[in-house]
Amino acid sequence: MTEEMRVAVDRRPAGAILHTKGYINNVGGEEIANRAYELMDDGVRTLLLNLKETKIVNSIGISILIEIIEKMIEKGGKISFCCLTPVIHKTFQIMGLANYATIYDSEEAALKDLGFAA
Amino acid sequence: MTMTAERQMELTLPMVPDIEIAAARAAGNLARELGMSSERIDEMAHAIIEACINAREHSGCADQRIYLRFVGTFQGDSNPRIDVWITDHGRGFDLSEARTRRQKLGPAYKRGRGIQLMEAHMDEVEIITSVDGTTVHMVKYEKKS
Numbered sequence: 001m002t003e004e005m006r007v008a009v010d011r012r013p014a015g016a017i018l019h020t021k022g023y024i025n026n027v028g029g030e031e032i033a034n035r036a037y038e039l040m041d042d043g044v045r046t047l048l049l050n051l052k053e054t055k056i057v058n059s060i061g062i063s064i065l066i067e068i069i070e071k072m073i074e075k076g077g078k079i080s081f082c083c084l085t086p087v088i089h090k091t092f093q094i095m096g097l098a099n100y101a102t103i104y105d106s107e108e109a110a111l112k113d114l115g116f117a118a
Numbered sequence: 119m120t121m122t123a124e125r126q127m128e129l130t131l132p133m134v135p136d137i138e139i140a141a142a143r144a145a146g147n148l149a150r151e152l153g154m155s156s157e158r159i160d161e162m163a164h165a166i167i168e169a170c171i172n173a174r175e176h177s178g179c180a181d182q183r184i185y186l187r188f189v190g191t192f193q194g195d196s197n198p199r200i201d202v203w204i205t206d207h208g209r210g211f212d213l214s215e216a217r218t219r220r221q222k223l224g225p226a227y228k229r230g231r232g233i234q235l236m237e238a239h240m241d242e243v244e245i246i247t248s249v250d251g252t253t254v255h256m257v258k259y260e261k262k263s
Contacts, residue, residue, distance in 0.1 A: 023139065
């Protein structure tokens with residue numbers, strides 16, 4: 001029943017992509033935060049979260065994502081998201097997350113806009 | 119307008135981590151049997167998850183159980199409707215305080231947005247809460263008339 005979160009890190013010259021798989025709850029959110037903070041400590045300032053393999057989020061997990069965004073903004077960086085399901089997209093808008101992070105329909109569009117593809 | 123009872127399900131679930139997923143999947147299976155679209159089912163699933171988390175995190179109930187009832191009907195010829203009741207026997211909460219809290223901004227208010235999500239994802243939400251417990255009744259239609 002438990003959908004354990006898996007996070008794959010893809011480092012690029014321009015930043016990093018986190019591919020999440022599973023439920024973003026308190027445990028999943030913390031797992032994403034751990035990876036994101038490691039990357040920030042390593043100097044990454046452009047981070048893309050690809051949620052293609054995540055179908056469920058909850059409000060606790062989203063509050064952790066907001067904390068990650070705030071920490072990145074403090075460091076002068078930027079976090080973006082791509083490949084959200086319609087319901088997760090709607091949930092992000094309700095929770096105000098969309099006010100602080102850009103949401104892209106596809107990873108291709110995100111990479112192009114964020115300068116990863118160059 | 120006619121409503122015919124087609125499917126009913128009752129569950130008693132322990133308050134353990136991620137039990138909300140089991141509740142959401144059970145309701146989703148019932149809704150799928152009635153022909154509800156996957157996007158509407160996903161919205162309902164997210165609302166059920168928030169209601170179960172609120173019960174688990176905040177009810178303080180002694181029996182550590184969540185009581186769920188799902189009823190699937192059709193409104194009109196082909197408009198599935200799912201009624202969901204999620205009950206705990208906890209201490210209840212101040213609904214007006216919870217609604218006020220979500221209007222505020224700032225780090226202290228990042229949490230506690232579950233009711234807002236339930237109301238956004240469902241077509242009808244009614245919360246009855248007292249010192250004897252809380253029942254959340256939510257309704258999801260395929261097509262809201």
